[in-house]
Amino acid sequence: MSRSNSTILLSPEELSLRLSHVTKLMRTDGIGSALINDNANIYYLTGRVIDGYLLIDSQSNSMWAFVRRPSNLEGPTTFAIRKPEDIPAILAENGITIGEKVGLERDNSSWSTIHRLSKVFEDREICNIDHVLLAARSVKTPTEIALIAESGIRQTEVYRKIPSLYQPGMTDIDLQIEIERQLRLAGCLGQFRIAGDSMELFMANILVGDNADNPSPYDFAMGGHGAHPSLPVGADGTVIKRGHTVMVDANGNFTGYMTDMTRVFAFGEISDMARRAHECSRKICHTLAEIARPGIEAKYLFEKAIEIVKEEGLEDYFMGHRQHAGFIGHGVGIQINEHPVIAPRSRDILREGNVIALEPKFVIPGTGAVGIENTYVVIADSPMQCLTTAPEEILSL
Amino acid sequence: MSRSNSTILLSPEELSLRLSHVTKLMRTDGIGSALINDNANIYYLTGRVIDGYLLIDSQSNSMWAFVRRPSNLEGPTTFAIRKPEDIPAILAENGITIGEKVGLERDNSSWSTIHRLSKVFEDREICNIDHVLLAARSVKTPTEIALIAESGIRQTEVYRKIPSLYQPGMTDIDLQIEIERQLRLAGCLGQFRIAGDSMELFMANILVGDNADNPSPYDFAMGGHGAHPSLPVGADGTVIKRGHTVMVDANGNFTGYMTDMTRVFAFGEISDMARRAHECSRKICHTLAEIARPGIEAKYLFEKAIEIVKEEGLEDYFMGHRQHAGFIGHGVGIQINEHPVIAPRSRDILREGNVIALEPKFVIPGTGAVGIENTYVVIADSPMQCLTTAPEEILSL
Numbered sequence: 001m002s003r004s005n006s007t008i009l010l011s012p013e014e015l016s017l018r019l020s021h022v023t024k025l026m027r028t029d030g031i032g033s034a035l036i037n038d039n040a041n042i043y044y045l046t047g048r049v050i051d052g053y054l055l056i057d058s059q060s061n062s063m064w065a066f067v068r069r070p071s072n073l074e075g076p077t078t079f080a081i082r083k084p085e086d087i088p089a090i091l092a093e094n095g096i097t098i099g100e101k102v103g104l105e106r107d108n109s110s111w112s113t114i115h116r117l118s119k120v121f122e123d124r125e126i127c128n129i130d131h132v133l134l135a136a137r138s139v140k141t142p143t144e145i146a147l148i149a150e151s152g153i154r155q156t157e158v159y160r161k162i163p164s165l166y167q168p169g170m171t172d173i174d175l176q177i178e179i180e181r182q183l184r185l186a187g188c189l190g191q192f193r194i195a196g197d198s199m200e201l202f203m204a205n206i207l208v209g210d211n212a213d214n215p216s217p218y219d220f221a222m223g224g225h226g227a228h229p230s231l232p233v234g235a236d237g238t239v240i241k242r243g244h245t246v247m248v249d250a251n252g253n254f255t256g257y258m259t260d261m262t263r264v265f266a267f268g269e270i271s272d273m274a275r276r277a278h279e280c281s282r283k284i285c286h287t288l289a290e291i292a293r294p295g296i297e298a299k300y301l302f303e304k305a306i307e308i309v310k311e312e313g314l315e316d317y318f319m320g321h322r323q324h325a326g327f328i329g330h331g332v333g334i335q336i337n338e339h340p341v342i343a344p345r346s347r348d349i350l351r352e353g354n355v356i357a358l359e360p361k362f363v364i365p366g367t368g369a370v371g372i373e374n375t376y377v378v379i380a381d382s383p384m385q386c387l388t389t390a391p392e393e394i395l396s397l
Numbered sequence: 398m399s400r401s402n403s404t405i406l407l408s409p410e411e412l413s414l415r416l417s418h419v420t421k422l423m424r425t426d427g428i429g430s431a432l433i434n435d436n437a438n439i440y441y442l443t444g445r446v447i448d449g450y451l452l453i454d455s456q457s458n459s460m461w462a463f464v465r466r467p468s469n470l471e472g473p474t475t476f477a478i479r480k481p482e483d484i485p486a487i488l489a490e491n492g493i494t495i496g497e498k499v500g501l502e503r504d505n506s507s508w509s510t511i512h513r514l515s516k517v518f519e520d521r522e523i524c525n526i527d528h529v530l531l532a533a534r535s536v537k538t539p540t541e542i543a544l545i546a547e548s549g550i551r552q553t554e555v556y557r558k559i560p561s562l563y564q565p566g567m568t569d570i571d572l573q574i575e576i577e578r579q580l581r582l583a584g585c586l587g588q589f590r591i592a593g594d595s596m597e598l599f600m601a602n603i604l605v606g607d608n609a610d611n612p613s614p615y616d617f618a619m620g621g622h623g624a625h626p627s628l629p630v631g632a633d634g635t636v637i638k639r640g641h642t643v644m645v646d647a648n649g650n651f652t653g654y655m656t657d658m659t660r661v662f663a664f665g666e667i668s669d670m671a672r673r674a675h676e677c678s679r680k681i682c683h684t685l686a687e688i689a690r691p692g693i694e695a696k697y698l699f700e701k702a703i704e705i706v707k708e709e710g711l712e713d714y715f716m717g718h719r720q721h722a723g724f725i726g727h728g729v730g731i732q733i734n735e736h737p738v739i740a741p742r743s744r745d746i747l748r749e750g751n752v753i754a755l756e757p758k759f760v761i762p763g764t765g766a767v768g769i770e771n772t773y774v775v776i777a778d779s780p781m782q783c784l785t786t787a788p789e790e791i792l793s794l
Contacts, residue, residue: 003622003626009626037594037595038594038595039595039597043626043627047626048626048627048629049595049614049626049627049628049629050614051595051614051615051616052614068614069612069613069614069615069616069720070611070612070613070614070620070629070720071612071719071720072612072719072720104508106507106508106509106512107507107508107509108507108594109507109508109594110503110504110505110506110507110508110594111501111503111504111506111507111508111510111511111512112503112504112525112527113508113594114508115503115508128509130509173581174582176581177578177581177582180577180578180581180587181574181577181578184570184573184574184577185571185574189624189625189627189628190577190599190600191597191598191599191628193597197434197435197505197506197507197510198434198435198436198446198448200436200588200590201588202587202588203587214467215466215467215468215469216466216467217446217447217448217449217465217466217467218448218466219448219466223467225400227586228586228652228653229400229406229440229444229445229446229653230440230445230446230586230653230731231446231586231588231653232445232446232467255625256625256626256627256628322468322469323466323467323468323469334627
């Protein structure tokens with residue numbers, strides 16, 4: 001495979017669109033410059049991952065790259081560095097001036113990294129820039145939406161194969177291995193980006209039967225015991241038995257942009273309550289997809305979901321049974337947990353171009369987890385568009 | 398599967414041994430208390446992952462757990478919290494006093510997390526604790542060494558199957574998928590812990606032919622173009638052809654503790670220089686394993702390796718060709734990149750119980766990557782013991 005040596009792999013129009021998303025928000029907050037180091041943010045602004053820094057000037061809409069690795073990158077605004085302390089001299093030599101207030105990624109970078117970078121710009125006022133990048137990245141460009149849609153199509157194709165991967169006697173881990181292999185054979189990149197100090201994720205999470213009710217330390221919608229106490233989430237070696245549900249929550253990263261989709265499979269007949277809760281999840285997704293529009297509060301979607309759950313009398317099982325998750329949806333894109341967050345105290349307002357995974361799920365004791373998850377795009381003047389279109393019914397294994 | 402609800406899954410003796418490793422170093426540095434939040438450090442001190450904090454007092458060798466999730470943990474020194482700001486009141490109610498100087502994980506936690514925790518202990522002096530944990534964790538207990546050794550045995554079994562997984566016409570990615578599947582079927586947990594702000598890792602890295610010479614932004618020993626610019630490392634879809642080497646660097650996490658092993662396979666005859674460089678890598682490993690003893694400087698091992706490489710006239714190809722890595726080995730355990738670091742400016746001194754992956758590798762243009770990687774234990778008065786014992790020769794596919 002060949003790949004350009006240009007630091008920027010985005011088209012000039014796409015770069016301009018993304019950069020202007022960021023700099024507009026910077027100017028609103030009075031932030032003159034930003035130094036970007038996080039892989040997800042660098043990918044957003046260049047179309048590749050580099051070991052180094054992007055410096056953004058919000059007044060001139062300009063961006064410079066200071067690259068440690070790889071060693072072969074080229075571009076009119078690209079400078080090779082060995083360490084961040086090299087940056088001020090390069091700025092001086094090239095007559096580049098930066099703003100009085102410099103934003104650093106205080107939520108994403110370690111204290112030690114920020115402490116070091118703050119010394120590099122010790123004559124400036126330092127502030128946080130992560131909320132700006134989160135907000136900019138939450139409104140996807142048409143190019144980004146197309147990349148997410150492509151991931152959805154390819155992920156859906158793999159989901160259609162899941163019933164054929166099941167063999168009698170399999171454990172949840174056995175099935176997980178075969179699903180992950182099919183995802184990879186279909187082009188899934190095999191690595192997922194996730195934000196947060198202590199978040200770790202498998203390519204595919206499979207919850208079978210009562211393992212869905214085991215609490216986990218991770219801030220995901222569902223829990224699970226996990227195969228080992230060092231990674232206590234998801235599949236735990238449960239043999240798939242008659243009357244169990246099998247929840248498959250795999251992430252579709254085929255394009256550098258992800259979709260998130262959950263479907264439920266069953267072996268044999270499952271309880272009526274489980275079927276009813278699954279239909280309730282579908283009703284929530286369809287209702288929220290119908291009412292979500294630019295300008296709607298994210299927390300209103302959460303409240304609407306709770307209203308539907310209460311009508312069905314299913315609140316004890318919603319978003320977990322022994323332990324409950326505090327959200328029913330989240331933005332998705334370069335990372336699996338972006339903005340907006342669909343939660344009771346979310347201050348996010350939906351905007352055109354948001355891409356949101358909705359996952360109203362239930363844990364029914366004795367049966368397992370039910371419910372669906374779809375990835376949707378927020379559109380002006382029409383219902384959200386669903387990008388994950390595998391059949392939503394509980395399919396038999 | 399059942400698992401105890403006890404916060405501490407380690408035996409009392411094992412906990413005492415690990416905790417005393419940590420508190421001894423804390424006392425040397427005059428650090429009275431430490432608040433631990435990082436998954437790897439929490440796993441070291443409890444045998445499980447929790448969402449919450451461990452508070453350590455270095456004078457009394459005591460530890461308390463403040464747990465947000467999972468919701469079902471129990472123990473005489475375990476307290477449920479909703480947020481870290483709840484901790485001071487719990488300390489006061491239970492008559493727990495903490496030291497004047499409180500260590501936080503400034504290298505591992507985000508600036509924002511440290512800023513928030515510093516406010517919780519605003520009446521105390523705050524310092525870094527990560528170097529203490531790194532140093533403590535670098536000296537493995539007998540129990541930890543046994544868990545690493547078990548991973549090595551199980552990883553070696555999978556490596557023996559690699560030639561049988563190859564099918565003519567396969568790309569590097571195709572082979573990677575089948576190796577990763579075999580690792581998972583053998584019980585590999587499928588997730589690797591790695592330290593560092595911007596480090597991301599596949600379960601198995603495969604480098605075929607000249608792709609090994611493509612520079613990558615990541616701080617690994619070898620590079621590779623990667624399948625996509627969003628994850629520019631490792632396999633890139635190169636079809637395995639006659640005269641290529643196939644380097645397999647997969648991580649063996651079967652027990653919560655990892656081994657690191659690299660082996661090279663070839664399809665057809667490869668160049669004499671590649672064979673010579675491969676033997677040079679083996680010679681370096683065997684020589685360093687022979688001379689490494691408690692008290693030896695880590696940088697001396699690096700210097701000795703360079704000496705051997707220069708004797709063979711292979712320095713242009715050592716640790717990369719177009720881009721060179723700055724180290725030839727690293728500690729391994731709960732994370733894949735622990736201490737000591739075998740690098741020219743390392744200040745680490747080898748200690749009994751260190752577990753070190755040595756990976757003196759070469760990139761030969763036109764052929765690919767060669768060399769081996771083994772995981773060794775540092776032992777008093779004898780050569781290091783090798784825990785990764787797959788055949789070291791270049792095997793035919």
